[in-house]
Structures are given as structure tokens and as C-alpha cells.
Amino acid sequence: MADYSTEELEKIADKFRSDTSGIRGTKDFTSPEELYDELKKEIKKYHPSDDTSLVDKAYRVAYDAHKGQARKSGEPYIIHPLCVAIILAELELDKETIAAGLLHDVLEDTIMTMDEMRAEFGDDVAHLVDGVTKLKHLHLTDSTKDPKDKNADRLEMQAENLRKMFLAMAKDIRVILIKLADRLHNMRTLKYQSKEAQQRIARETQDIYCPIAQRLGISKIKIELEDLCMKYLLPSGFWWIPYRTVTQCLVSYMRSISLYRAVSRTILPCRSRTCTSRFTRHS
Numbered sequence: 554m555a556d557y558s559t560e561e562l563e564k565i566a567d568k569f570r571s572d573t574s575g576i577r578g579t580k581d582f583t584s585p586e587e588l589y590d591e592l593k594k595e596i597k598k599y600h601p602s603d604d605t606s607l608v609d610k611a612y613r614v615a616y617d618a619h620k621g622q623a624r625k626s627g628e629p630y631i632i633h634p635l636c637v638a639i640i641l642a643e644l645e646l647d648k649e650t651i652a653a654g655l656l657h658d659v660l661e662d663t664i665m666t667m668d669e670m671r672a673e674f675g676d677d678v679a680h681l682v683d684g685v686t687k688l689k690h691l692h693l694t695d696s697t698k699d700p701k702d703k704n705a706d707r708l709e710m711q712a713e714n715l716r717k718m719f720l721a722m723a724k725d726i727r728v729i730l731i732k733l734a735d736r737l738h739n740m741r742t743l744k745y746q747s748k749e750a751q752q753r754i755a756r757e758t759q760d761i762y763c764p765i766a767q768r769l770g771i772s773k774i775k776i777e778l779e780d781l782c783m784k785y786l787l788p789s790g791f792w793w794i795p796y797r798t799v800t801q802c803l804v805s806y807m808r809s810i811s812l813y814r815a816v817s818r819t820i821l822p823c824r825s826r827t828c829t830s831r832f833t834r835h836s
Contacts, residue, residue, distance in 0.1 A: 585616065588635040595642035596651065607674070608638075611652035614673065618663040625745040633738060634658060640734035644771070650727045653681035657731055660686045684728035685735070691715055712760040719765060729765065733774050736762045740781040755785040 622630035766775035
């Protein structure tokens with residue numbers, strides 16, 4: 554195998570810049586119909602049943618409930634729950650969780666009631682949506698954590714308490730997964746928020762959501778959330794992430810190969826000579 558310089562490895566890393574996360578993102582201003590087709594294809598990749606009636610009904614209800622609403626990007630609001638559902642499908646979750654992902658903003662942002670949702674979708678989906686709605690009210694009261702600030706320890710304690718409250722309030726772990734998918738898509742579209750909101754949401758994500766994703770072992774979401782946080786909290790260092798990650802892996806691999814070769818050239822001949830001398834001595 555040929556030896557590569559750091560500069561050559563950086564060129565190789567450049568080819569991987571577009572593939573820095575384990576979960577695929579969606580393009581801005583994709584039509585709801587295209588996203589829903591993508592969602593159904595994603596479900597069929599892993600789900601043993603072809604029956605998507607529950608997801609179909611959840612999409613229709615969410616579409617009607619959010620009709621006329623728009624996000625700050627100007628997109629129809631239904632884009633957000635669709636993208637959340639796609640993230641959940643990429644994690645290969647059950648159809649009830651995906652339906653709840655489509656409906657997760659309906660109780661708070663529309664006139665639909667909990668009783669109506671329970672009648673339409675059953676206790677399981679209604680329970681998940683209600684759990685996500687309750688978690689929306691948990692926020693850091695002060696997200697401007699400065700190492701020199703005397704309140705930094707207090708803020709860290711508050712963040713830890715919030716993480717515990719998240720896990721305690723969500724009696725069903727699927728509630729946390731929906732909330733993580735919700736935050737991931739919000740972070741992907743954070744560029745449409747004000748600079749102050751970007752800093753606040755990114756800090757809250759770093760302090761609350763990244764550690765929870767790590768505790769649950771969902772590295773795909775944790776890594777992308779951390780990278781997106783860095784984009785807004787440390788923008789000067791964000792551009793290097795794709796290069797850094799791939800280059801470090803390649804450099805480490807090349808060094809291990811070089812080390813193996815060096816050890817082989819040094820140790821194996823010595824062992825061969827030792828074995829030969831022992832054989833000669835005992836014969």
C-alpha cells in the first residue's frame with residue numbers, strides 16, 4: 554500500500570464532505586408529496602407489513618390540521634412533521650411512533666383535542682403525542698453559559714436536572730426518540746432563526762439533547778446534533794469538521810499500517826533467528 558501525505562489525505566477527505574452524518578437530511582423546499590413518498594419507501598425497507606393505513610391517516614390529519622401554517626423558512630408547516638417522521642423511519646421505529654411523529658405538533662398548534670386524537674388513533678399514539686407536547690415546555694432559562702460566569706455551575710446543574718426530567722417524564726422511550734428527531738430537524742433548519750435564537754437553541758441542544766442521545770446510544774443523532782451546534786456556537790471551526798473526521802480516520806489507519814510494517818520488519822526476522830538458534834542448540 555502506498556504511503557500518503559497529510560495533504561493527499563485531505564484531498565481524499567474532500568470527497569466525503571457531503572456524507573458527514575449517519576441520517577440523511579432533506580433538501581429545502583421539497584414538496585410534501587415527495588417527502589411523503591420518501592417516508593413510505595423508507596418504512597417499506599424494514600417493516601414486515603405493507604399496511605401503512607395508520608401512517609396514511611396520520612399524514613392526512615396532520616396535513617389538514619396544519620393547512621395554512623408556514624415555518625420561518627416560508628415552507629408549509631407540514632414539511633416539519635414529515636421530516637421528523639422520516640428521521641424516525643430511518644431509525645426503523647414502529648408505525649405508531651411514526652404516526653405520532655407526524656402528529657406531534659397537532660395538539661399544541663391546532664384545535665384538535667386529546668380526546669379526538671385518542672378516538673382517531675388509539676391510546677398508544679395519543680399517549681406518545683401527549684408526552685412530546687409536555688416535554689416542549691422544558692427549556693433552559695439561561696443558555697448563555699460563560700466559563701467565567703459565576704452561575705456556570707448552576708446552569709450545568711439545571712441542565713442535568715432537565716435531562717433527568719426528560720427521561721422521567723417520558724414513561725415511554727419512544728417519546729424521547731420523537732423529541733430527538735424533532736430537535737434534529739429544527740437544528741437542520743436553524744439558519745432561518747435570528748442569531749440570538751440560533752445561539753440559544755444550539756446551546757440548549759448541546760446541554761440537553763446531545764447528552765440524552767449519547768445516554769441512549771443513538772450516535773447517528775448525537776454526532777449530527779453536535780456538529781450543528783458547533784456550526785452556530787463556534788462557526789470559525791465548523792468548516793473543518795468533514796475534513797477533520799475523515800482525515801483523522803485515514804491518518805490513523807495509515808499510521809497503523811506503517812507501524813505494522815515496521816514491527817514486521819523488526820520482530821519477525823528476530824523471532825525467526827531465535828527459533829533457528831534454539832532448534833540448532835537442542836538438536
